[in-house]
Amino acid sequence: MSPDSLTFIFLNTVLANNFVLAMFLGLCPFLGVSGRLDTAIPMGIATTFVMLVSSVCAYAINQVLVAFDIEFLRLISYIAIIASAVQLVEMGLKKYSPSLFRSLGIFLPLITTNCAILGVALFQTFRDYDFSQSLVYAFGAGVGFTLAIALMAGLREKLELSQLPSVTQGAALSLMLGGMLSLTFMGFAGLGGGHG
Amino acid sequence: MGLLQQLRRGSFRHGIHPPANKQVTAAQPIRRLAFAERLVIPLGQHIGRPSRALVRKGQEVVRGQPIAAADGFVSVPIHAPATGRIHDIRLMPTARGELSESIVLDVYKADTQEVRWREPVAAPNTLTPEQIVQAVQAIGMVGLGGAAFPSHVKLSPPDDKPVDTLVVNGCECEPYLSCDHRVMLERPRDLIRGIELAMRAAGVERAIIGIEDNKLDAVAVLQDALRDNPCIRARAVETKYPQGSEKMLIKSLTGQEVPAGGLPADIGIIVNNVGTLAAIGRLLPRGEGLTERVVTVTGPGVARPGNYIVPLGTPIGFVLQQVGHQGTHTDFVLGGPMMGPSVSDLRTPITKGTSGLLVLNDSEVLKETRRIWPCIKCGQCVSACPMHLNPAQLGQLAVKREFTRMADEYHLNDCFECGCCAYTCPSNIPLVQHFRVAKAYNREHAA
Amino acid sequence: MTRKTDTQITWKTFSEGLWANNPVFVMLLGMCPTLAVTNSAINALAMGLATTFVLLASGLLVSLLARYIPKQVRIATYIVIIATFVTMIDYIIQAISLDLYNALGAFIQLIVVNCIILGRAEAYASKHRPAKAVLNALGMGAGFTLALLCLGLVREILGSGSVFGVDLFGPAFQPWVIMTLPPGGFLVLGAWLLLFDWFRLRRQQKETVTGGQSDVA
C-alpha cells in the first residue's frame, strides 16, 4: 500500500497512528468526556465533524498564505478561521437542524479549541497533503478519536461497577487505562507498512 | 439441552440441573401424621385479603367447620383442621417471616378427628360453572403449588380474556419435593375429576398435564387413566429447574410465551398445580373444606423422610418431632431448597401453601458458609437465568445501590427469584437476596 | 469585570501554580504536550520554557490591556494574543536549534490551544495587575515545567538510561523502550498521580484516625 494512498492514510490515522493513543492529541476531551458512552460517542461524532470543517478551512487558507508568502500568519489565521467556522456551523445547525444541534451542539464550543482540531490542520499542512488526502486524514483522525474515546468510555462505565481501591479512583486510573489502550493500539504499528 | 431434546420433550432455554434428591420420599406411599396438641392457623395463608375470623376464644369447633370467612373475592374461608377448642386469636410467627393474626386451636386428644362438617352439594356433573367457582371458594381452595393464590379466582377469568387451555403443573421441579409426584400416583381419579371440574368452570376444551421426565411412572399412570378422555393429555417435559414455573411450563408445552409482566391468562391459559386440582376433585364433591395437605418432609437432617398428610396449622416443631431430626447446624426450609424461605421458629405452622419441610443439616449448611468472591463475569448466571436477564450486571448494580437503574434498564421486575443465578454463581454471590432488597426498595420508593 | 483591589503580592501568588494548583498534576490541563514531548528531559524542559514564555508574555499583555478590551471579543482577542506569542517562540526555537524544533514538532504550535494559557489569561491575568499577573504566570509556568520534567526525567532515565542526554549507567543498561513510546507517557503520568493520591490518602488517614479501613474491597 502506498503511504500516499487514501486507504492507507485513513487506516494509519485511525489505528497505527491513532490521534489520541499514539499522537497525544485531543487528550483533554479524551480524559474529560469519556465518563459515559452516550456522551462520548456524540462527542466523537461532533469532533469528527469539526475536524472535517477545520481541515477544509485550513486547506483553503493555506493556499492563500502560500500564494502571498505570509506563512508566518499561519497559526493565527488557522485558529481564528477554525473558531469562526465552528461558530458558523453551530449557528447554522441551531437554525436548520435543532435536533442535531441538541445532540451535538453542546460539544461544539468545547471542541473549538483543542489540540486535535488544530493538530489536524497543522499536520495536514506539514505533510503536504492535497485536498482529498486532507479530507481523508481529517476523517481518519475523527474516527480514530471516536474509537478511542468510545473504548475509554466503555471501560470507565464498566469500572463504575467495580470496587476500585481508593487510590485509583481519580484521574490516575483514566491515565492508566489510556496507557493500556495505547499499549493495545501498538499492535497496529506498522500496519500496511513495508513488510515482505 | 440439545435442540433435539427440546423438540422431542418440550422445554425452555436456560435453567439449571440441581441434584433432585427425591428418590427416598418418592418411593414411599403417603402416610398420615398425628395431630399436634395445638394448631396455629394464620388468617392470611393465601394471596389476597386475609380471612375474617368467625370464632371466639374458647369456642368449640368441629373438624371441617368454617372458622374464618372469605373477605371479598380474592380471599377464601378457612376450615377447622381438627375438632377442639379455640385457645386464642393472636399474633403468631409464620413462614412469611412476620407475626400475623392466627387462630390457635387446642386439639381434643380423645377425638377420632373425622370430618364432621360438610356443605351439601349437588352431583358434580350437574353444577354450572358459576356454582363450581363458588364451591371452589367455599372449600377454601388455594394453589397448593406454593403461591397459595385463591383457585376460584383463576377459574373465573375476566370476559375480555377468554381462556382455552388448562395447564396442569405436575413438574415439581424443586429438588427434594415429591408430594405432587405421590399425589399423581396415588390419586389419579381425584386429579382427573378436579381437572374436569376446573375445565368446566373456566370453559376450556383442552387440558395438558406437564410432568418432568423423571416421573415417567406418573405420566404412565395418568395416560392410562386418561385413555378414553381425548381432552386431557399427560406429557413429559424435560427435568430441569424451574420447569414448574408457569411461564416455563407454558413455553415447554405449548411453545407460547407469556408476555413480560403479563399473566398466562393473557395468552388464554390458566395454570394449576396437580395437588390443587386433586384436592378440588376430592373435596368439592363431598363439600369438604381444605383441612390438611400432603407435605414432603425430607432432607439430610430427617430421620424418617416421606410424604405426610399434615393437618393445616401443625407447627413444624411437632412435625419434626414425629419424623425425628438431627444436626447441630440446621436450616429449616418451608418448601423446596430453591425458593422456600428459612424459618427459625419451630412454632411456625404448616399452611395451605406449604409443600415441603426440608431440613438441611451440617453437611449442607456448612457448605453454604462459603466465602463470597467478587463477580468474575463468568456468565454462568446469565446462561442459567430462565428469564434471560443479566444477573451479573444486576448484582453489580445492586452492590452500588443503583436500584432504579436495575428496574429501568435491566428488567429487575421480570425476575421471579427462582434462584438459578445464585445456585450457579461460582463466586457465591447472594444474587437473589440482592434482588429482593432492590425490589423492596423500589416498591417503597415507588410512591 | 471587577478588578481585584488587593494588590498584595504574596508567596502564594507564585507558589499556587507550583504545587497546590499544579496545572498538570492537579488540574490535569494541557495534557497533550505534557505526554507528547516528555520522552526526554531536554524536550520537557524546552516545552516547559516555551509555554512559560507564552504564559508570561500573554499574561502581561492581557493584564495591561484587559480594561480596554470589550467583553464580547475578550476570548477572541486573547487567542490572537496567545497565537502571536506562540508563533514567536516557534520561530525562536527554530533559530536556536533545528534538532530541538524537530523533536518538539507541532507541539510548539499547539501551545495555542493549551488550556492552561487561555485559562490563566481569562481567569487571572485579566483580573490582576501586571506585576501579579506576571508572577502568577511565572508560577504556573514553573509548575508546568516542573511537571514536565518529572515526566521527562523518569521517561528518559528508564527509556534511554540518561539524563539530559548524559549517559548514566553505561552501555550495559537495558533501556525500557516503552517509556519513550506513547504508552509510557500515559503510564508514567498515571503512576505519578497514583503516588500523589497515595500520599494524600495516607495523610488523610493519619489525620482522621478511623478504623483501619482496607483499600481493597
Next chain:
Amino acid sequence: MNEAQQAMQPPRASSTLMMIVLNGIAMLAGFLVVMTSQLTAPRIAENQRIAIEQAVSKVIPGATRHREFHLGKDGLRSEPGADTTTIYAGYDDQDHLLGVAARAAAQGYADMIYLLYGYDPTCQCIRGIKVLKFAETPGLGDKITHDAAFQSNFDALDARLAPDGQGLAHAIAKVKHGTKQHDWEIDAISGATISSTAVGKALNQSAQALLPQLLPHLQELRATEKRP
C-alpha cells in the same frame, strides 16, 4: 468556554474604542510576528544550511560544499517549480563534482522514514545515506541510523542504469540478514527487517525515478565546477 461562544457573536456595543483596541491588538500582533520572523529568518536559514551541509557531506564522502538544484522534466533549474525534485550537488575543495544527494522516503515501521542519499556518478553507486526523520523503535528500527554493518551496505551500493537508460540495471532491494550476495542488495538488520525494507524501498523508488532524469544533466553540474 461559554464565553468563547459569546465572544464570537457579533459585537453588540460597536464603539469606536473597541475598533481601536481591536485594530491596535491586530497591529501589535502583526508587528510582533513579522518582527520575529524577520529577526530569526537568517538564523533559521543558516541552521538549515548547516543541517543540509552536514547531511550532504555525510552522504557524499569528501564533499565540502554543495549547491542546490531543482531537477524537472526540462532540466536543471535554480528555482523550485511545481514538479521539480531538489538535489544537492556536492563538490570538494577543488570544486570537483563528487556526487549528487537527493531525498527519498518510504513508510517504515511506525511512520515515514525520510532519507538523504548520495549518488556517485563515477562508480555509479550510492555512497552513503543519512536518515533525516524517522520514528522507528529505539533499539530496533533506529539501528538504521547508526548500525555500522547496515551503514556499510551503502559504501558502494550498485546503482548502475540499465542499458536503455530507463531504470536501474538491478533493482535495489533488501535481503534477509546475512544473505547479501550482490552489490545492489541491502543486508537487512536482524530484528528490524521492516525498517531495513523501508530504506531499500525508498532508495529504489527514488533512484529508479531520479537517476535516468539526472544523468543527462551531469555535465551541467560539472560545468559549474569552475565557477566560484
Next chain:
Amino acid sequence: MSKPTIELRATPHIHAPHDVVKIMRNVVFASLPMAAWSIWSYGLSALLLMLAVVASCLLTERLFNRHNNTLGDWSTSITGILLFLTLPPGFPAWMGMLAGFIAIGMGKVMFGGLGMNVFNPALIGRAFVQAAFPVAITTWIPAFFEGRFTRLIPSTLTPPFTIPPETAAWSQQVAVDAFTGATPLAVQKFDHVAAPALHLLTGTTAGSLGEGSALIILACGLYLALRRILDWRIPLAVMAGTWPSAELFHWIDPGVYPDGLFMLLSGGLMPGAWFMATDMVGSPVTPRGVVIYGLLIGIVTVVIRLFGGLTEGVMYAILLGNAATPPDR
C-alpha cells in the same frame, strides 16, 4: 436431642458444586501440561523462568493485598503461568519478573483485584515487556537444543537492568539439525514459506514457550471446555474469525498469504483462543456478546499478522477485545 443452631438463610439453600477456587485450580492444572511441554522443549531455562514469573506474580499480589488473603484463589498463579507461556525461551528472568509485577500490579490489583480488571492481566504484562524490550522478546531459541537440561540459555540469567547477551551465535552452535530459531510466523511473513501443519501440531517449531504443540493446547482446552470451566463459544468464535479471513487472503494471493490452517495452528493463536480470550473477567457475559468478541479477536489477529508490522497479533487482538467488551448486556 441437643438444641441445634438454627440457621436462617436466603434462597436458594443449595448451591452448585463449583466455586471460584475450584475453577481456578482446574485452569492451573490444565495449563500445567503446556508448561511441562515447554520445559521439555527448552529445559532448565524454561523451568527457571516459570518459577521467577509465578513467584513475582504471587509476591506482587501479596504486597498490594496484605489485608485479605487472595493468594489462595489460584488466579494469580494462572496469570503467572500463562504469562510465562507467552514469553520467548531464554527471556531474561528479571524481565519476566518485571512482567509479572506489571501484570498483577497494573493489570489486576490497580482495578481492585480478582474480577475487577478490564484487561487480561497476563497480556498486559506481556504487552508491557514487549514494548519495553522489543529485542529480547523477539529473540528466539531453537527448541530441543543440545544439553538443555544441563545448561541455561545464556540470556536467562542476565543481571537485572542490563542488556541480555546475544544468543544468535550460541543458538546456531547448539541447535539440533532442522530446528531453527525463526518462528514459523516470521518465516512465513518475510519469506512466504508456511511450516507444515504436522510440525505445528506437534510443536517442533520455535516460538513462545506456550505455543509449542497445538495438540497439547487443544487437549487442555478441551478438558476445560468439557468441564464447562471455559466458555467453548469463545475459542470457536476466535477460530471462526481467523480461519475464513485467512482463507480469503490466501485465495487472493496464495504466494504471500498463508492458508487458514497455518493461521490457526501457528503462533499464539491456540493458547490465546483457549486460555486467554476465555478469561471471563475481560470477556462479555452474554452468548451473543461472546461470539462477537471471539470473531473480533480472530479477525484482528489476521489483520495484524498479515498487514501489521508484527508477526504476531493474538495478544493485541485479545486486549482490543477486552477493551471493546461493552459494559453491559
